[in-house]
Amino acid sequence: MTRLHNEPSAFADELVDGFVAAHRHRVRRVPGGVVRADGAEPGTVAVVTGGGSGHYPAFAGLVGPGLADGAATGNVFASPSARQVHDVARAAERGGGILLTYGNYTGDVLQFGLAEQRLRAEGFDCATVTVTDDISSAGPDERDRRRGVAGGLVVYKAAGAASAAGRPFADVVEVATRANDRTRSFGVAFGGCTLPGSAEPLFDVPAGRMALGMGIHGEPGFAEQPMPTADELAALLVEKVLAEAPADAGDRVTVLLNGLGTVKYEELFVVYRKVDELLAARGLQLIAPEVGELVTSFDMPGASLTLAWLDDDLAELWCAPADAPAYCRGRRSVTPAPVAPPAPAADTGDAVLPPAGEGSRTAAHEVAGLLDAARATIDTHAAELGRIDAVAGDGDHGIGMQRGATAAAEAARETAARGAGAGSTLAAAADAWADRAGGTSGALWGVLLRAIADELGDDERPGAARLAGGLAAGADRVVALGGARRGDKTMVDALLPCTEAFSAAVGSGSGLPTAWASAAAAARQAADATAQLTPRLGRARSHGDAGVGTPDAGAVSTALIAEALRDRESAR
């Protein structure tokens, strides 16, 4: 919801004040709205847009060289007045005529229309191009009745670039008209938006549902369906928009995947991944796409896809430099050439294996088996570990351990199968764990397994003593790398008792099953005891503070793995 405001009735004025204060080096406040702060070339066309507030970066965020010259800023979701439009146009005008271009909404059409009449009466060349890209708002037979949404950026950008190129008034008007004629958008929403000061959303969509064709002021959609996956949404959007391709479409498009408010960049990128794939599969060349927030509806969760079929002229204009508060295109950052395919990930290949003794090669398969047992118990408890970690920190411990243990078990199986010794097999598993898991636990489990691997070596079948030595060395490295001490509420609290119990058992002549049983018991007891601790490690702040009552997730996962190894050994 929209939470931050003072007097709600002052919201629209105050946001423009703040916008101008933040961008004084880019825009200048004038009665009715904002204009470019820099001096545009005399005699060129003034491109003036505007509309209600609540759609940032539309409209004030798009004022700058190569884009709009001015924007009239209305109240929340309400068109600016004719006087505002007139005054902004007069402030932006510089002898080359005035193009008024904005979304096709009743109030805007009325107010910009009155302003156009007045500007013409004052002797200015003035023309209007309303943006009508929203295919969901009217049928193909009445395109002039469609609403304007994110596609407006294509129209304003083309007109602004044409003006910057010094093209004459009629030419700039034609460019804007052509850009609008070749642009189509379709949007979906998963919920409503809350106007400043309202306790309730202006409208809503049932939980788990998606409204198709809902407008940016909550104009009702034409249908509703269950929430799709990201790929399903991409397919739906692409299908809807491609079905409306203009007659002389051609095969070059730019793509705008627009977030309507609270759909985040990460989600948009996941959707775009599929959009890109589907459009490429249709043989379309994608020119400098945009993924982000281009026109919004306050905090409305939703997204829209815009395709603009670019001819040579529009491709040049789309890729031309621009520098507005919310939209900047560097001179060198794009060309109208089709994008290059992504660089393939480098293939690291299989490392050459050192020679290994018969006994060590046999032990390698046992190592793989033990790691698979560790993977299995982590898989079983991943969700639980995530919940524990969410109390204490960022909730990623379950996922991280799962990624690491899975990668380690696979690497060990493959490496053992290639005839590696126990040490090389465990070393490969250690690297795989550290590489795939990331995070703190990934680094610590990586060095722990590495230390054990170094101790095991590849020459012969390692005995319990070697394993004990490896565990002790590994625990030392974990302490050295992580900087945690006993009682800091980390995995160290479980790891040290575990390895000490293992060494003690082995030292007193016990076999592996007994040693693992003793180690697992010590680890479990210590892990449970971490529930009484609070983190003392400075950097533990960065993973929150579980407070008393919750055990440390790293200690719990350490105990779980020790128990899994115990069970496997005792079962042999």
Added chain:
Amino acid sequence: MTRLHNEPSAFADELVDGFVAAHRHRVRRVPGGVVRADGAEPGTVAVVTGGGSGHYPAFAGLVGPGLADGAATGNVFASPSARQVHDVARAAERGGGILLTYGNYTGDVLQFGLAEQRLRAEGFDCATVTVTDDISSAGPDERDRRRGVAGGLVVYKAAGAASAAGRPFADVVEVATRANDRTRSFGVAFGGCTLPGSAEPLFDVPAGRMALGMGIHGEPGFAEQPMPTADELAALLVEKVLAEAPADAGDRVTVLLNGLGTVKYEELFVVYRKVDELLAARGLQLIAPEVGELVTSFDMPGASLTLAWLDDDLAELWCAPADAPAYCRGRRSVTPAPVAPPAPAADTGDAVLPPAGEGSRTAAHEVAGLLDAARATIDTHAAELGRIDAVAGDGDHGIGMQRGATAAAEAARETAARGAGAGSTLAAAADAWADRAGGTSGALWGVLLRAIADELGDDERPGAARLAGGLAAGADRVVALGGARRGDKTMVDALLPCTEAFSAAVGSGSGLPTAWASAAAAARQAADATAQLTPRLGRARSHGDAGVGTPDAGAVSTALIAEALRDRESAR
């Protein structure tokens, strides 16, 4: 909440795929993350950052000329692995050494630290500068334990600009260190974030409350308080950060007001308005501030303020050009000079009044009284009108009518007090209504009152016949401008019966009280009847579709005003 994903475990990989697909002309995918697609100058320093996913634009969005050369992209909220960091650094390295700079979190420090060891072992100049700007995460006496948040942008930008300027390795490391030493941030949150695939937020903040110092992975804050106004939040953030100003602060700062996820741009601008005012009042020079999303925490509602005290060198570096997917600074868009004060709004002054007859000047005060009666009834019913309009459209009708009627009543009172005639008084009111209200209703009420004003004139006291003629002419203009017909479910459905009844009553010799009574009754009946209509006007789509059961808000407000005028006339 985070809604759009496929397999949650694949989210982090898929978002990087989509990010690279959207920005192929800017970034190149390499094992472990992304690097600049363009060739950086050989022999210059490679600035490498990275961290967990879920913080976009951090970190991949900041890769580009003048900023970072590469970013290692970890799993959701999990640091990248040492191998990822190593591989990205190797791909970005170009003979000038490698600076690793990232937020100070346990996992990142471990993994980047291991990568640094490996890179040094491979013979590269490699140094680390961890970002520690979050003043809420540790005391001033242990700044090296603080977390890194939005201030990272200042550090990466300074280092990237220094590298682009060809400065040597040790110099770039010193710049990054100095930038971090002079940067402070403080954040607040109003709720938690939801990880992809989770049904529950990772953490939460009670409704109507604000957590102070909460971290970007949900690290607990140190205090909680009731939700403040925008200005109160600005004051709190400014006070907290200024209290931590470095010793040799100086009076030049750049300001980053950062949205953490679902706080929208409009809200940030309202807050920034006050931040700017408070910092200027302290005599600080603000250099190229940034207001937007710089480091996020998925959909966490919250914001942070960062101040970086810039010396001459850092000011130059902060304002240098940059061109990354999520951060672009044009060559001409900023200079390190202090920002200029905003241009004052042009004073339109008082129009010269035409001479007016005695009777018309008297009537002018009656006109002002009638408009005040209209204002009063709209004030009383504004919320109700908003609710009706929210069913049908964008919910702004109440606010719009209120702004318009209030401005009109004030303008009429002032103009009448200046001795204007009835026509000029009503004309001033008409312009004020249209200018302040905006939207559809503002335009229509503006032309309606203008038409009546033209009819009334300034010469003599206008009689009922003139008023009837003005109302009829006004209704005609509303129909002409709005394009609506009877039955389209607009204010026209109430306005036409109202004006016709008024004319009929006057035509049959009735006085004003009777005429207004008849007009008000007709308007009310017609307004109620609109509940049975559905919009037929094409552009009505742009204001939604009330469906049967809800009256048209514009028709209802028309009836309310007619009734208010009736009551006032009958009371005379």
